[in-house]
Amino acid sequence: MSTMFALHRFKLLSLLLLANGGALLYLSLGDIKPLAIWSWTDIAGEGGSALLVLVWAGLLLKGRPAGRVTNLLFLGLACLFFSLWMDSLDEFIALPDTLLLDHWLESAPMPLGFVLLTMGIYHWHCEQLAISAQMINRERHFREHRHFDKVTPLGDAGYFRRQLEQALPAAQLNQEPLSLVMLDIDEFSAINRAHGHREGDRVLQLVTQQILLNLRSHDLLCRLAGDRFIVLLPATLEAQAQTLAKELEDSVAHLALKSAGQGERLRISATTVALMARQEDANALLKRINVVMARAKQAPQLQRVGA
Numbered sequence: 001m002s003t004m005f006a007l008h009r010f011k012l013l014s015l016l017l018l019a020n021g022g023a024l025l026y027l028s029l030g031d032i033k034p035l036a037i038w039s040w041t042d043i044a045g046e047g048g049s050a051l052l053v054l055v056w057a058g059l060l061l062k063g064r065p066a067g068r069v070t071n072l073l074f075l076g077l078a079c080l081f082f083s084l085w086m087d088s089l090d091e092f093i094a095l096p097d098t099l100l101l102d103h104w105l106e107s108a109p110m111p112l113g114f115v116l117l118t119m120g121i122y123h124w125h126c127e128q129l130a131i132s133a134q135m136i137n138r139e140r141h142f143r144e145h146r147h148f149d150k151v152t153p154l155g156d157a158g159y160f161r162r163q164l165e166q167a168l169p170a171a172q173l174n175q176e177p178l179s180l181v182m183l184d185i186d187e188f189s190a191i192n193r194a195h196g197h198r199e200g201d202r203v204l205q206l207v208t209q210q211i212l213l214n215l216r217s218h219d220l221l222c223r224l225a226g227d228r229f230i231v232l233l234p235a236t237l238e239a240q241a242q243t244l245a246k247e248l249e250d251s252v253a254h255l256a257l258k259s260a261g262q263g264e265r266l267r268i269s270a271t272t273v274a275l276m277a278r279q280e281d282a283n284a285l286l287k288r289i290n291v292v293m294a295r296a297k298q299a300p301q302l303q304r305v306g307a
Contacts, residue, residue, distance in 0.1 A: 011061065011074055011078075012057075012058075012061065015054075015057070015078050015081065015082075018078075018082060019081070019082065019085050022082065022085065022086050022089065022105065023089060026086075026089050026093045026095065026102070027093060029095055029096070029099060029101075030093045030094050030095035030096065030099075031093065031094050032092060032093055032094075033091075033092060033093065033094050038091060038092070039091055042088075042091050043088060043091045043092075046084055046087050046088035046091065047084075047088040047091075049084045050081055050084035050085045050088055053077055053080050053081040053084060054077075054081050056077055057074055057077040057078065057081065060073055060074060060077065061074060065206055065256065065257060065258070066256040066257070066258055067255075067256045068123065069120055069123045069124050069127060070120075071120075072116050072117075072119050072120030072123065073116075073117060073120035073121070073124065075113075075116045075120075076113045076114065076115070076116035076117030076118075076119075076120055077113065077117065078113070079109040079110065079112050079113025079116060080109070080110060080113040080114070080117075082105075082109045083105075083106055083107070083108075083109040083110040083113065086102070086105045086106045086109075087106045090102065090106070127213060130212065130213045131209065131212055131213065133217040149222075149223045151201045151204050151205065151223075152204055152205055152208040152223050153208070154208060154221055154222050154223045154229075155220075155222040155223075156222065156223060156224075157222070157223075157224045157225060159222060160220070160222035160224065160230060160232070161282055161286070163220055163222075163232060164180075164232060164282040164285065164286070165281075165282045167232060167234060168277060168280075168281065168282060168285070171234065171235075171277065172279070176234070176235045177235060177236055177237045177238070177276055177277075178232075178233065178234055178235070178236065178276065178277045179233040179236040179237065179238055179240070179241035179274060179275065179276045179277065180230060180231065180232060180233065180241070180274065180275060180276075180277070180285065180289050181230070181231040181233060181241050181244055181245045181248065181272060181273070181274045182224075182228065182229070182230050182231075182272065182273050182274075182289050182290075182292075182293050183211065183228070183229045183230075183231075183245075183248055183249070183252070183270050183271070183272045184227060184228045184229075184270060184271045184272075184293060184297060185203075185204075185207065185227035185228075185252070185268060185269075185270050186268070186269045186270060186271055187269075188200065188203075188226070188227035188268075191203055191266065191268070195259050195261060195266075198260075199259055199260060199261070202260060203257065203266065203268065204223075204227065206255065206257060207229075207252060207255065207268070207270075208221070208223070208229070210251050210252060210255050211229060211231070211248055211251075211252075213251075214244070214247055214248055214251055215231065215244075218234055219231055219232065219233055219234070220232040228293075230289075231244075231248075236276075237276060238274065238275060238276035241274035241275070241276065242274045244274065245272035245273060245274040246272070248270070248272050249269075249270050249271070249272045252268060252269065252270040253268070253269050253270070255268065271293070271296050271297055273289060273292045273293050273296050275288065275289055275292060
């Protein structure tokens with residue numbers, strides 16, 4: 001629960017302040033009804049529904065990182081909660097018959113909430129389809145191998161090497177291009193030092209999910225070691241791989257991450273490189289892309305030294 005409050009405390013506090021504001025508004029405009037005329041059936045139905053929607057919102061925030069889908073789902077649930085909450089206040093507070101504000105506060109947020117929920121569920125559905133397609137591809141290979149990464153649901157360096165050793169001859173035989181993209185998270189060790197290795201593992205898991213959302217179903221993503229990932233791209237020219245590398249770099253940079261401890265924003269970036277296989281074996285290809293990555297990682301440091 002503390003993690004949820006740390007990550008999304010402003011959303012929850014805003015919703016509670018809005019609910020309190022609605023209650024104070026009704027109290028200022030009306031009078032509390034006598035206990036004898038309270039409708040306990042309506043109170044249980046409307047108040048219980050509002051409470052359940054609030055629980056749904058809490059579970060949503062506890063289980064998802066910040067982002068567009070989370071915001072849409074939370075705003076939809078917040079509208080539903082507010083509508084049910086204001087409707088339940090009618091059971092305790094008598095408002096003047098001439099006042100129309102209560103009808104708007106009770107009715108207007110409900111359809112807006114359903115629209116926002118529908119949009120959020122649609123984008124969530126698209127996310128899950130992309131992730132499921134990637135995981136089906138992983139599971140098909142993992143049934144035959146035990147080279148799992150311990151942090152992410154990906155194959156390790158040994159598994160990737162074997163897949164590359166199989167893919168290279170097949171690509172040469174079919175005269176098809178084959179490319180690789182390597183991604184390295186910048187200054188990842190600083191996250192481990194500042195927030196601990198558990199937080200670092202969580203960042204790796206979220207970055208993995210973000211990369212998978214940008215890949216095709218037949219692409220293969222593996223974790224080489226530490227904060228370095230590699231993607232095998234069958235039937236892909238080098239220009240296409242470079243475009244994908246830039247997209248992955250941008251998607252990681254725009255990933256909305258907050259620490260699980262204090263909820264502060266974690267700004268991360270990544271260095272990506274791409275190249276196409278030549279007439280070479282897996283060892284030579286992996287050595288070449290590692291050299292290209294090393295040069296790419298050194299370039300910003302040399303610029304800072306030169307400045």
